[in-house]
Amino acid sequence: MAATAPTPIPITTISxxxxxxxxxxxxxxxxxxxxxxxxxxxxxxxxxxxxxAARLLAHHPDPRPALLNPLFASLPPRAAAALLSLMLSMPxxxxxxxxPRLLPAAPLALAAQLHALLLKLNFHSHTQTxxxxxxxxxxxxxxxxxxxxxRTSSSSMLDVVSxxxxxxxxxxxxxxxxxxxxFDGMPERNLVSWxxxxxxxxxxxxxxxxxxxxxxxxxxxxxxxGYVAASAVVACTGASALARGREVHRWVEQSGIxxxxxxxxxxxxxxxxxxxxxxxxxxxDSLPTKGLTTWNCMIGxxxxxxxxxxxxxxxxxxxMAGVAPDDITLVNVLTACAHAGMVTEGRGYFRHFxxxxxxxxxxxxxxxxVDLFGRAGQLDEASKVIDGMPMEPDIAVLGALFGAxxxxxxxxxxxxxxxxxxxxxxxxxxxxxxxANLLAGAGRWxxxxxxxxxxxxxxxxxxxxxxxxxxxxxxxxxxxGSLCHPQEEDIYAMAIDMVRRxxxxxxxxxxxxxxxxxxxxDKEESLLYHSEKLAIAFGLLRARPRETLRVxxxxxxxxxxxxxxxxxxxxxxxxxxxxxxxxxxxxxxGTCSCKDYW
DNA sequence: TTAGGGTTAG
Numbered sequence: 001m002a003a004t005a006p007t008p009i010p011i012t013t014i015s016x017x018x019x020x021x022x023x024x025x026x027x028x029x030x031x032x033x034x035x036x037x038x039x040x041x042x043x044x045x046x047x048x049x050x051x052x053a054a055r056l057l058a059h060h061p062d063p064r065p066a067l068l069n070p071l072f073a074s075l076p077p078r079a080a081a082a083l084l085s086l087m088l089s090m091p092x093x094x095x096x097x098x099x100p101r102l103l104p105a106a107p108l109a110l111a112a113q114l115h116a117l118l119l120k121l122n123f124h125s126h127t128q129t130x131x132x133x134x135x136x137x138x139x140x141x142x143x144x145x146x147x148x149x150x151r152t153s154s155s156s157m158l159d160v161v162s163x164x165x166x167x168x169x170x171x172x173x174x175x176x177x178x179x180x181x182x183f184d185g186m187p188e189r190n191l192v193s194w195x196x197x198x199x200x201x202x203x204x205x206x207x208x209x210x211x212x213x214x215x216x217x218x219x220x221x222x223x224x225x226g227y228v229a230a231s232a233v234v235a236c237t238g239a240s241a242l243a244r245g246r247e248v249h250r251w252v253e254q255s256g257i258x259x260x261x262x263x264x265x266x267x268x269x270x271x272x273x274x275x276x277x278x279x280x281x282x283x284x285d286s287l288p289t290k291g292l293t294t295w296n297c298m299i300g301x302x303x304x305x306x307x308x309x310x311x312x313x314x315x316x317x318x319x320m321a322g323v324a325p326d327d328i329t330l331v332n333v334l335t336a337c338a339h340a341g342m343v344t345e346g347r348g349y350f351r352h353f354x355x356x357x358x359x360x361x362x363x364x365x366x367x368x369x370v371d372l373f374g375r376a377g378q379l380d381e382a383s384k385v386i387d388g389m390p391m392e393p394d395i396a397v398l399g400a401l402f403g404a405x406x407x408x409x410x411x412x413x414x415x416x417x418x419x420x421x422x423x424x425x426x427x428x429x430x431x432x433x434x435x436a437n438l439l440a441g442a443g444r445w446x447x448x449x450x451x452x453x454x455x456x457x458x459x460x461x462x463x464x465x466x467x468x469x470x471x472x473x474x475x476x477x478x479x480x481g482s483l484c485h486p487q488e489e490d491i492y493a494m495a496i497d498m499v500r501r502x503x504x505x506x507x508x509x510x511x512x513x514x515x516x517x518x519x520x521x522d523k524e525e526s527l528l529y530h531s532e533k534l535a536i537a538f539g540l541l542r543a544r545p546r547e548t549l550r551v552x553x554x555x556x557x558x559x560x561x562x563x564x565x566x567x568x569x570x571x572x573x574x575x576x577x578x579x580x581x582x583x584x585x586x587x588x589x590g591t592c593s594c595k596d597y598w
Numbered sequence: 599t600t601a602g603g604g605t606t607a608g
Contacts, residue, residue, distance in 0.1 A: 096599080097599070100599045100600060101599080103600095104600085127599095127600085128599045128600055129599090129600095130600095131599080131600045131601085132599075132600060134600090135600070135601080159600090160601085161599085161600045161601055162600085162601090163601090164600090164601040164602080165600065165601055166601095167601085168601055168602070169601090190601090191602080192601045192602050193601075193602090194602090195601090195602045195603075196601065196602055198602090199602065199603070200602095202603095225602095225603095226603065227602050227603045228602085228603080229603080230602095230603035230604065231602080231603060233603090233604090234603075234604075260603090260604095261604075262603050262604045263603070263604075264604080265603095265604035265605065266603070266604050266605095267604090268604085268605095269604065269605070291604085291605095292605085293604055293605045294604080294605080295605090296604095296605045296606075297604070297605045297606095298605090299605090300605065300606070301605095326605095327606080328605055328606045329605090329606095330606095331605095331606045331607055332605085332606070332607085334607070335606090335607055338607075363607095364606065364607055364608095365607080366607095367607045367608065368606095368607045368608090369607090370607090370608085371607060371608065372607095374608095395608090396607070396608055397607090397608085398608095399607095399608045400607070400608045401608090402608085403608055404608095581608090582607090582608070
C-alpha cells in the first residue's frame, strides 16, 4: 500500500522543516520530487541553510538539476547565485533549463558571469539559453551587448523568439527605430512579433507608425488575436483616429476575436477618447462581464465628457454589482464631482471610499479635492486641503490650486502659487503661460514681460498650439499661426467669414489671454489663427452637412476659442467636439458640456 | 523555455 503524503503544513522555520523532513523520511517520501523540491525551495531562500540542502541532495538517490531549476526563477539574485554555486559544487551539471530559469531575474553583473559560465559549459549554442541571455542584457539596458550577441550568433541558432526578444527589448529601451530595423529583417514572424512592434510604437507615442505596421500585417493576410487588436485600438486612441478606431473595432468583430476584458476596455477607452461616449456606453453595456478597469474607464470617460451625473450613476451601478472600487475609481468619481461643481458629494465620496473600502487617500486624491474646491471657487477650502495633507503636496496638487486661481482670477494667491509651481517645474512652458495669463488678466504687463524674460533666460519655449481634425477618415493637423495646406486660402477665407458671422450674433473676441502687449486689432488677429479655429474652419469647409466636427488639441482650449466655438455651433448648426489636454467639450446650440468650467 | 494587450486628478 502506498504511503499517504503528510499534510502539507506550512514551513516557516527551520524546525518546522526538520519536522516535515523527518516525517517524509519515515514515510519513505523524502526523495519524491515534489516533496524534495518543497524542502529545497525553503532551504534555498536563505544561503545559510544551503549546507542542509547539500546534505539533502547528497542523500538523494537521483540528484538531478531538475530539482533545483524551478527554484531559480523565484529567488532573489544573491540567493540564486548561491544556489548555483551549490549546484556546481555537488557537482550537479546545469542543464538546458538552468540558464533560462536563472537569467531573467539576473542583474547585469550576474548575467555577465552566467554568460561566461555558459560559454564554458557549451550552452552558447542552445537557443533558449541564448534567448534568455539576450533578454537579460536588454532588461539590463545593455542593447550593445545584446546586439553583439545577436549579430555574432549563427542564424541557425536564432529562432522567432530570439528575434522577437530583441525587437521587444529595444522597444522597451525606447530604441524603436532600431527595433524596426530588426523587425524588418525577421526571416519569420508570429503574432507576438507583430504585436511587439505595434505595441512598441504605441509606447513610444508613434501611433501612426503602429497603425502602419498593423496594416502591413493585415495586408499579408495574417489573422490577428486579442493582443494585436488591443494594441491597434490603443494606437487609434493615441492618434485620436476615430474612423480608424471604428474600422479596427469592426475588424475585431468580423474576425471573431474574443472581446476579453482587456480588449473591451481598450475599445471603450478608444471611443471615450475619440469623443464618442455614447458608442463607448454601447460597447460597455454589451459586455457580459466587466472588469474593474473597464468600470473605471467608463466612469472616467463619462466624467471628462461632462456627463458627471451619468458617471456617478454608473459608479452606483458598479457598487450594486458588488465590484469593489480602487483608488483610480476614486480619482474618477472625484473628477466627476469636480467638473459638476458637486462639492458636498465629492466630500462624501472621499469619506465613503475610506470608510467602506479602506481606500486611503493618496496624493492624487488630495489633488482631486483641491480641484473640487478650487473649481467651485472655494480657494480657502482648497488651501486647507493642502495644509492638512499628511504628505508634502507635489507639483500636481499645487498645480490644481494654481489652475483654480486662474479660473477665478485670484491674482494674489495665484501669483504666489504660480511662482512656486514654476520653480518646481521650470521646464514646463504651460506653467509660465498660465502665470503670464493670470497677470495679463490683471493688466500687469510689466510682470508679464518678466515671465517672458524668465522663459527666455531658461530657454523654455511656449509649446505651439496644434489641433487635429479628422475629415473623411483622414487626419489633418493645424498649427497655431501657420497653414501648410493645399486649401490654405479657402481655409483662411472660411475662418474670416466664420468670425464675421458669429460676431453678428454677439461674439466679442476675448483678448485677455493674449499676452503680447500689442494693439487690440493685432491681438484679435492673432486669435483668429489659433489652431482650433483653423481646424474648425477646415471642418466646416470639408465635412458633410450635419457631421459632427471632432477636434483634438494638444493644449487647453483658450477662453476665446471656447467662446467662439459656442457661437459657431449655434450659427452653423454644428455639433463640435473638442478634446483638449484635460477633457472634452461638446459644443451644441451655443453651449458647451463643460458649462464653462474647465 | 523564451516574446506580447486595458483605466488615473491638474
